[in-house]
Amino acid sequence: MPNKNSELVREGYNKIAEKYNKQRKIYQSKPLLLKFLKYIPKNAKVLDLGCGTGISVAKFLRKKSCKITGIDFSEGMLKLARKNVPKAKFIKMDITKMRFTENSFGAAVSFYAIIHIPRKFHKNIYKNLHRILKKDGILLANASGTCTWEETAKDYLGAPMFWSFFSPEKTLKIIKDACFVILWSKVLKIGNEKQFWVLAKNK
Protein backbone atom coordinates (compact mmCIF):
# COMPACT_ATOMS: atom_id res chain seq x y z
CA MET A 1 0.00 0.00 0.00
CA PRO A 2 1.55 3.36 -1.03
CA ASN A 3 2.41 5.79 1.78
CA LYS A 4 -0.19 8.60 1.71
CA ASN A 5 2.34 11.40 2.24
CA SER A 6 4.52 10.05 -0.57
CA GLU A 7 1.46 9.85 -2.83
CA LEU A 8 0.79 13.51 -2.10
CA VAL A 9 4.40 14.32 -3.11
CA ARG A 10 4.17 12.25 -6.31
CA GLU A 11 0.85 13.78 -7.36
CA GLY A 12 2.13 17.24 -6.41
CA TYR A 13 5.21 16.97 -8.63
CA ASN A 14 3.14 15.56 -11.48
CA LYS A 15 1.02 18.69 -11.28
CA ILE A 16 3.80 21.27 -10.91
CA ALA A 17 6.46 19.64 -13.11
CA GLU A 18 6.55 22.41 -15.76
CA LYS A 19 6.55 25.19 -13.17
CA TYR A 20 9.26 23.48 -11.08
CA ASN A 21 11.38 22.98 -14.19
CA LYS A 22 11.19 26.69 -15.08
CA GLN A 23 12.22 27.92 -11.62
CA ARG A 24 14.84 25.24 -10.78
CA LYS A 25 17.79 27.44 -11.71
CA ILE A 26 17.26 29.73 -8.69
CA TYR A 27 18.83 26.94 -6.59
CA GLN A 28 22.48 27.08 -7.70
CA SER A 29 23.87 23.54 -7.75
CA LYS A 30 27.12 24.05 -9.66
CA PRO A 31 29.50 24.72 -6.72
CA LEU A 32 28.31 21.54 -4.95
CA LEU A 33 28.55 19.46 -8.12
CA LEU A 34 32.08 20.72 -8.81
CA LYS A 35 33.05 19.66 -5.28
CA PHE A 36 31.48 16.20 -5.90
CA LEU A 37 33.32 15.81 -9.22
CA LYS A 38 36.70 16.20 -7.47
CA TYR A 39 36.05 12.90 -5.67
CA ILE A 40 34.82 10.71 -8.52
CA PRO A 41 36.59 9.23 -11.56
CA LYS A 42 35.83 10.52 -15.06
CA ASN A 43 32.98 8.53 -16.69
CA ALA A 44 31.73 7.38 -13.27
CA LYS A 45 28.33 5.68 -13.16
CA VAL A 46 26.21 8.05 -11.07
CA LEU A 47 22.77 7.36 -9.60
CA ASP A 48 20.59 10.49 -9.22
CA LEU A 49 17.93 9.81 -6.57
CA GLY A 50 14.79 11.90 -7.09
CA CYS A 51 16.25 13.32 -10.32
CA GLY A 52 13.21 15.50 -11.04
CA THR A 53 13.43 17.15 -14.47
CA GLY A 54 17.19 16.54 -14.78
CA ILE A 55 17.85 20.28 -14.39
CA SER A 56 20.42 21.13 -13.07
CA VAL A 57 22.02 17.99 -11.64
CA ALA A 58 21.77 15.23 -14.28
CA LYS A 59 22.33 17.71 -17.12
CA PHE A 60 25.48 19.16 -15.55
CA LEU A 61 26.98 15.78 -14.61
CA ARG A 62 26.21 14.33 -18.05
CA LYS A 63 28.08 17.25 -19.65
CA LYS A 64 31.03 16.35 -17.41
CA SER A 65 31.01 12.81 -18.89
CA CYS A 66 29.28 10.98 -16.02
CA LYS A 67 27.00 8.08 -16.96
CA ILE A 68 23.73 9.05 -15.34
CA THR A 69 20.84 6.91 -14.17
CA GLY A 70 18.08 9.08 -12.73
CA ILE A 71 15.23 7.64 -10.70
CA ASP A 72 12.01 9.39 -9.71
CA PHE A 73 8.44 8.32 -9.01
CA SER A 74 6.75 11.28 -10.75
CA GLU A 75 5.93 10.54 -14.39
CA GLY A 76 5.54 14.28 -15.04
CA MET A 77 9.06 15.07 -13.82
CA LEU A 78 10.56 12.06 -15.68
CA LYS A 79 8.95 13.13 -18.96
CA LEU A 80 10.74 16.49 -18.76
CA ALA A 81 14.00 14.84 -17.63
CA ARG A 82 14.04 12.66 -20.75
CA LYS A 83 13.61 15.80 -22.87
CA ASN A 84 16.15 17.88 -20.91
CA VAL A 85 18.90 15.22 -20.76
CA PRO A 86 18.40 12.81 -23.68
CA LYS A 87 21.75 11.11 -23.08
CA ALA A 88 20.93 10.00 -19.54
CA LYS A 89 18.87 6.99 -18.50
CA PHE A 90 15.72 7.66 -16.45
CA ILE A 91 13.69 5.03 -14.61
CA LYS A 92 10.41 5.31 -12.73
CA MET A 93 11.30 4.02 -9.27
CA ASP A 94 10.50 4.81 -5.64
CA ILE A 95 13.64 5.75 -3.67
CA THR A 96 12.36 3.70 -0.73
CA LYS A 97 12.24 0.60 -2.96
CA MET A 98 15.44 0.82 -5.01
CA ARG A 99 16.03 -2.48 -6.72
CA PHE A 100 19.55 -2.29 -8.14
CA THR A 101 22.08 -5.07 -7.64
CA GLU A 102 25.08 -4.70 -5.30
CA ASN A 103 27.95 -2.43 -6.42
CA SER A 104 25.93 -1.02 -9.35
CA PHE A 105 27.16 2.58 -9.12
CA GLY A 106 30.41 4.45 -8.48
CA ALA A 107 28.61 7.46 -6.98
CA ALA A 108 25.21 8.87 -6.07
CA VAL A 109 23.62 12.30 -5.77
CA SER A 110 20.31 13.36 -4.33
CA PHE A 111 19.24 17.01 -4.45
CA TYR A 112 16.07 18.13 -2.62
CA ALA A 113 14.43 14.67 -2.79
CA ILE A 114 15.14 12.68 0.42
CA ILE A 115 13.68 15.62 2.38
CA HIS A 116 10.29 14.76 0.81
CA ILE A 117 10.34 11.16 2.08
CA PRO A 118 8.80 10.26 5.48
CA ARG A 119 11.80 10.13 7.82
CA LYS A 120 10.99 6.64 9.09
CA PHE A 121 12.35 5.45 5.68
CA HIS A 122 15.62 7.40 5.77
CA LYS A 123 17.69 4.77 7.60
CA ASN A 124 16.83 2.10 5.02
CA ILE A 125 17.54 4.42 2.09
CA TYR A 126 21.16 4.91 3.22
CA LYS A 127 21.56 1.20 4.05
CA ASN A 128 20.34 0.37 0.56
CA LEU A 129 22.72 2.96 -0.92
CA HIS A 130 25.60 1.32 0.95
CA ARG A 131 24.71 -1.93 -0.84
CA ILE A 132 24.14 -0.36 -4.27
CA LEU A 133 27.31 1.76 -4.28
CA LYS A 134 30.77 0.33 -4.86
CA LYS A 135 33.33 0.45 -2.05
CA ASP A 136 34.68 4.02 -1.83
CA GLY A 137 31.67 5.22 -3.86
CA ILE A 138 30.81 8.86 -3.19
CA LEU A 139 27.45 10.19 -2.05
CA LEU A 140 26.36 13.84 -2.17
CA ALA A 141 22.92 14.67 -0.77
CA ASN A 142 20.98 17.33 1.02
CA ALA A 143 19.97 14.94 3.69
CA SER A 144 17.88 17.19 5.92
CA GLY A 145 17.16 20.80 6.85
CA THR A 146 18.35 22.63 9.94
CA CYS A 147 16.28 20.72 12.54
CA THR A 148 13.90 17.76 12.89
CA TRP A 149 10.86 18.77 10.86
CA GLU A 150 7.71 17.50 9.21
CA GLU A 151 5.23 19.63 7.32
CA THR A 152 2.39 19.38 4.86
CA ALA A 153 1.86 22.62 2.94
CA LYS A 154 -1.39 23.39 1.14
CA ASP A 155 0.26 25.24 -1.71
CA TYR A 156 3.79 24.71 -3.00
CA LEU A 157 4.00 26.11 -6.55
CA GLY A 158 0.28 25.30 -6.89
CA ALA A 159 -0.03 21.86 -5.27
CA PRO A 160 -0.07 20.38 -1.76
CA MET A 161 3.39 19.18 -0.67
CA PHE A 162 5.05 17.24 2.17
CA TRP A 163 8.53 17.37 3.77
CA SER A 164 10.04 15.20 6.53
CA PHE A 165 13.54 14.93 7.98
CA PHE A 166 15.65 14.56 11.12
CA SER A 167 18.11 17.09 12.54
CA PRO A 168 21.58 17.30 10.92
CA GLU A 169 23.09 15.46 13.95
CA LYS A 170 20.68 12.53 13.73
CA THR A 171 20.99 12.44 9.94
CA LEU A 172 24.78 12.21 10.18
CA LYS A 173 24.45 9.32 12.63
CA ILE A 174 22.08 7.50 10.25
CA ILE A 175 24.52 7.93 7.35
CA LYS A 176 27.52 6.84 9.45
CA ASP A 177 25.58 3.82 10.78
CA ALA A 178 24.83 2.82 7.18
CA CYS A 179 28.61 2.43 6.70
CA PHE A 180 29.61 5.76 5.17
CA VAL A 181 32.55 7.94 6.19
CA ILE A 182 31.60 11.62 6.29
CA LEU A 183 33.97 13.69 4.13
CA TRP A 184 32.21 17.04 4.54
CA SER A 185 28.88 18.33 5.85
CA LYS A 186 27.38 21.79 6.19
CA VAL A 187 24.13 23.76 6.39
CA LEU A 188 24.07 25.98 3.29
CA LYS A 189 21.64 28.69 2.27
CA ILE A 190 20.93 28.33 -1.43
CA GLY A 191 18.19 30.47 -2.93
CA ASN A 192 15.83 31.00 -0.01
CA GLU A 193 16.36 27.60 1.59
CA LYS A 194 18.68 26.36 4.30
CA GLN A 195 19.56 22.70 3.79
CA PHE A 196 21.99 20.26 5.37
CA TRP A 197 24.41 18.87 2.77
CA VAL A 198 26.56 15.76 3.19
CA LEU A 199 29.41 14.38 1.12
CA ALA A 200 30.28 10.84 2.20
CA LYS A 201 32.32 7.82 1.11
CA ASN A 202 31.02 4.26 1.15
CA LYS A 203 32.97 1.78 3.33
Ligand SMILES: C[S@@+](CC[C@H](N)C(=O)[O-])C[C@H]1O[C@@H](n2cnc3c(N)ncnc32)[C@H](O)[C@@H]1O
Ligand atom coordinates in the same frame (compact mmCIF):
# COMPACT_ATOMS: atom_id res chain seq x y z
C1 LIG B 1 12.32 19.11 -5.22
S1 LIG B 1 12.32 17.89 -6.48
C2 LIG B 1 14.07 17.79 -6.81
C3 LIG B 1 14.36 17.30 -8.18
C4 LIG B 1 15.83 17.33 -8.58
N1 LIG B 1 16.65 16.47 -7.78
C5 LIG B 1 16.37 18.74 -8.52
O1 LIG B 1 17.45 18.94 -7.97
O2 LIG B 1 15.70 19.62 -9.04
C6 LIG B 1 12.03 16.39 -5.59
C7 LIG B 1 11.90 15.19 -6.50
O3 LIG B 1 11.95 14.01 -5.69
C8 LIG B 1 11.00 13.09 -6.18
N2 LIG B 1 10.65 12.17 -5.09
C9 LIG B 1 10.19 12.46 -3.86
N3 LIG B 1 10.00 11.36 -3.15
C10 LIG B 1 10.36 10.31 -3.95
C11 LIG B 1 10.38 8.90 -3.78
N4 LIG B 1 9.98 8.31 -2.65
N5 LIG B 1 10.81 8.14 -4.81
C12 LIG B 1 11.18 8.70 -5.98
N6 LIG B 1 11.18 10.03 -6.21
C13 LIG B 1 10.77 10.83 -5.20
C14 LIG B 1 9.85 13.97 -6.64
O4 LIG B 1 8.99 13.30 -7.54
C15 LIG B 1 10.58 15.15 -7.26
O5 LIG B 1 10.83 14.96 -8.62
